[in-house]
Amino acid sequence: MAEDSQDTPRDGTTHFGFETVAEEEKAGRVQGVFTSVASRYDLMNDVMSAGIHRIWKDAMMDWLAPRPGQTLLDVAGGTGDIAFRFLDRAGYGHATVLDLTESMLVEGRSRAEAEKMGGALDWVVGDAMALPFENNSFDVYTISFGIRNVTRPEDALAEAFRVLRPGGRLMVLEFSQLPNPLMQKPMTFTPSM
Numbered sequence: 472m473a474e475d476s477q478d479t480p481r482d483g484t485t486h487f488g489f490e491t492v493a494e495e496e497k498a499g500r501v502q503g504v505f506t507s508v509a510s511r512y513d514l515m516n517d518v519m520s521a522g523i524h525r526i527w528k529d530a531m532m533d534w535l536a537p538r539p540g541q542t543l544l545d546v547a548g549g550t551g552d553i554a555f556r557f558l559d560r561a562g563y564g565h566a567t568v569l570d571l572t573e574s575m576l577v578e579g580r581s582r583a584e585a586e587k588m589g590g591a592l593d594w595v596v597g598d599a600m601a602l603p604f605e606n607n608s609f610d611v612y613t614i615s616f617g618i619r620n621v622t623r624p625e626d627a628l629a630e631a632f633r634v635l636r637p638g639g640r641l642m643v644l645e646f647s648q649l650p651n652p653l654m655q656k657p658m659t660f661t662p663s664m
């Protein structure tokens with residue numbers, strides 16, 4: 472897990488880890504990385520963050536305080552960590568997990584089936600920058616450790632506002648630059664997750 476970019480260049484290029492690549496290339500590169508790690512992603516997340524990602528995700532839910540009956544769209548939702556927590560806390564509701572990488576969703580769907588949560592979840596392959604949903608469709612939009620992977624985050628945010636109902640909530644969980652360079656170091660040891 473790590474930091475990707477801070478400043479997005481405006482010349483048709485973007486960051487991919489520590490590399491600069493053409494904007495059109497980034498989604499394919501991101502997809503390649505996550506396809507190759509999908510079956511190990513949950514384990515790697517625990518190992519690489521020493522389990523801390525769970526605390527951050529729980530804290531996100533504390534802020535969000537899901538309510539019964541709400542509908543969630545979790546973008547870049549991967550294997551479903553946020554959606555599972557949301558449904559747990561809401562009691563009942565519906566969650567749609569959207570991700571660019573099908574293999575990540577396949578892993579998530581298996582987890583949902585094992586935990587008998589399948590009925591409250593949809594798994595959709597798609598791009599954060601062009602969501603396949605009507606305007607005003609969801610109560611809550613989340614994106615956890617995903618926005619840094621999106622080629623044009625501003626387009627993803629515009630899409631978030633389009634699909635959220637009036638009064639809906641948007642929550643972004645992401646790394647940021649730490650003030651102490653020694654603390655920043657462990658967060659940057661791998662460029663692309």
Ligand SMILES: C[S@@+](CC[C@H](N)C(=O)[O-])C[C@H]1O[C@@H](n2cnc3c(N)ncnc32)[C@H](O)[C@@H]1O
Pocket residue numbers: 498501502505516546547548549550551552553569570571572575597598599600614615616617620621622664
């Ligand atoms: C680090 S994983 C985060 C997964 C999950 N949200 C979590 O917190 O564990 C990043 C995910 O973002 C997805 N992703 C990257 N770019 C995306 C895009 N433009 N639209 C949708 N998903 C994207 C990747 O396929 C990957 O599953």
